Structures are given as C-alpha cells and as structure tokens.
Amino acid sequence: MVDAVAQFRFDGQLGSQWQDGKVYLSLIEDYRKVHGVYPEQVLAMTQPDSLGQFYFEGAFLPPANRIYRIHVDQCDETQANGHFLGHCLNSKQLIFIANNSDSISLPMGFEQQLFCEIVSTNTASSALMKVDSVVQDMAFDIGPNPTMAAKKLKANQWMENLRSTAQNTEEPLAELYAYGIISDRTGELRASYLDDLSRNSYYETLVLRLQTTQADAAFTKQYETELRQDRPVATDEAAIPNWVYVLLGICGISLFLNMHYLRTIRGMKTKPKPTPTLSGQEQKILELIKQDKTNKEIAQALFVSLSTVKTHINNLYKKLGVQNREEVKNL
Numbered sequence: 001m002v003d004a005v006a007q008f009r010f011d012g013q014l015g016s017q018w019q020d021g022k023v024y025l026s027l028i029e030d031y032r033k034v035h036g037v038y039p040e041q042v043l044a045m046t047q048p049d050s051l052g053q054f055y056f057e058g059a060f061l062p063p064a065n066r067i068y069r070i071h072v073d074q075c076d077e078t079q080a081n082g083h084f085l086g087h088c089l090n091s092k093q094l095i096f097i098a099n100n101s102d103s104i105s106l107p108m109g110f111e112q113q114l115f116c117e118i119v120s121t122n123t124a125s126s127a128l129m130k131v132d133s134v135v136q137d138m139a140f141d142i143g144p145n146p147t148m149a150a151k152k153l154k155a156n157q158w159m160e161n162l163r164s165t166a167q168n169t170e171e172p173l174a175e176l177y178a179y180g181i182i183s184d185r186t187g188e189l190r191a192s193y194l195d196d197l198s199r200n201s202y203y204e205t206l207v208l209r210l211q212t213t214q215a216d217a218a219f220t221k222q223y224e225t226e227l228r229q230d231r232p233v234a235t236d237e238a239a240i241p242n243w244v245y246v247l248l249g250i251c252g253i254s255l256f257l258n259m260h261y262l263r264t265i266r267g268m269k270t271k272p273k274p275t276p277t278l279s280g281q282e283q284k285i286l287e288l289i290k291q292d293k294t295n296k297e298i299a300q301a302l303f304v305s306l307s308t309v310k311t312h313i314n315n316l317y318k319k320l321g322v323q324n325r326e327e328v329k330n331l
Helices: 077-084 127-141 148-168 172-182 190-197 202-213 218-230 242-270 280-290 295-302 306-320 325-330
Strands: 008-013 022-028 042-046 053-058 066-073 091-098 103-106
Touching (some): 091 103, 127 172, 280 295, 280 306, 306 325
Antiparallel strands (some): 008 053, 022 042, 022 066, 066 091
C-alpha cells in the first residue's frame, strides 16, 4: 500500500484582459517583505490559458501554514526588474495563508475584479484579507490636514483595531502580519505600538503561540529578535531620581568620616603613654617606694630631710600621673 502524499492546488480566473500576463506563486518568510514582489520569494510561474484560468499544484510546500502571494503582471522584459522591486503598475497581487494540503480557488469578482475572494479548505486563508480591510479603512479615516492630537488618537485606535482584528482570526500568522504593519519603523502607528509594548503582555503571548505552531520558522526568530530590540529597558518613570544618588553620596561620606573618627579614637586608646623623665633622686625614691619604705626610711637612706623626700614624692606623683603609693606600686 502506497502512502498518500499531501498535494496542494491553487487556481484562479483572471479574465481576458490578463491572458498575456504571467502568474507567480511566492512564499513569504519575512513579514517585512509582504508588500512588493521579490525574486527570492518566487516558487513557481505559469501563464493563464485562453480563458484566463491558471493553477499551481504539487507537493513542494511546507506542511504547516505559511503566508503566500499570487501575483499577475503584464510587464514586458524592460519592466521586469522594476516590477520585482515593486514599481510595475501592470500587476495585481493577493496574499493568503495556506499549507501543502490546501485547495484554494480565486474566482473573479464583480466586473471581473481580481483577487477579491478566496475559496479555501483552510479557514485561515482569508485571515490576511480581514487585516487588509482594516488597513484600507484607515486610509480614509484620518481626514485632510489632521492635528497632531487627532493623529495620535486615531493611531492608538487603529493600532488596537488592527491588533484585535488579527487576534480574533486565531491565526498567529495573521497576527504577525498585523504586527509588521503596526511596528513599521516608518509607519504612523510606530509610536502607539511602542507605548503599547511597554504595558501590554499580548506581544509575549504571541511569542509563545508562534513557538507552539511555528517553532522552526525564520519569522518566529525574527519576531523574537525585534521584540527584544523594541522593548524598553527603562523609562523616565522607572529611573532612580537624582536626589537618591545625592542622599547615597552623603551617607557614604558620613560613614567614611565616622569610621575614620573611630579608628582615630581606637588608636589613641591603644597608643602607649610616653615614659616620664625622672631625675636621679626621683628614680631612687621610686625604687624605695616599690620596696614599701616609709618617707622617714627614704630620708635616712638618701641622707636628706623628710620635707625634701615629700617634695620629691609630689613631683614623682605628677610625672607618673598617680595619686598614692599603691598606684605607684602597680606601675
């Protein structure tokens, strides 16, 4: 038994005015390159038949949902390079979501309008059209010569409208497509997006959903990188006020001075007292006092009067910083 291989088929009707054109199928992996046509994105090319019908089919698409573009143009060879840079006016395009097992038809609309309807086996295929409808409404809502306040208010409203519309599709790729619009560095919604990013956890939840459904896709890593770059690391409100630094500086100086003072006091306490200079007679009296000799015995030993001994002892007490014999003995 042979296992069935997934097959896709994308077909459409162009109308007689496009019979001479070429139809391209492109895979969009970079959500910053959704609008315009890039040669490196092109997967296949075909031409419509005499009735304007075309199709792409096979088994070479990724199995998971991706963003695709079908565009038709009637640019001649001299215009081809200009077209692939997005400058050819004779072209129409449609972006949609699909995978390798989808069947998608693009019928002509009223008065042979191209790419205004998607009939698909994938419920997510038309999600990008819903986002685009909001973008088209934005173009007519701002009005002529708006004030800065009016533009900011409108930008906030449309940013939330775009985000919620994409979120309601329950398709992360549609949300990523909307994110590419609101976060565009040159777009009108950039300031509103940055403000929203600083207070809204929505963008982090989108990371988790992309990691669940599209973990290995390049655009998932691209989104994570851009989110890290755009996320504010600090705001004026969160910054430490200058007075805090001043207070910390004063505290530091005070601590240093106190420690220096304590070290000085400690040094004074532990510094040895200088040895007093005693005369020869005072030194003899000091030794006799330590031998428990009385004043009379000292006078007899030194052959001096008792009053002279008393005078020497008073001078000795002053020099040694003591008040009595017991303190002299303890020295």
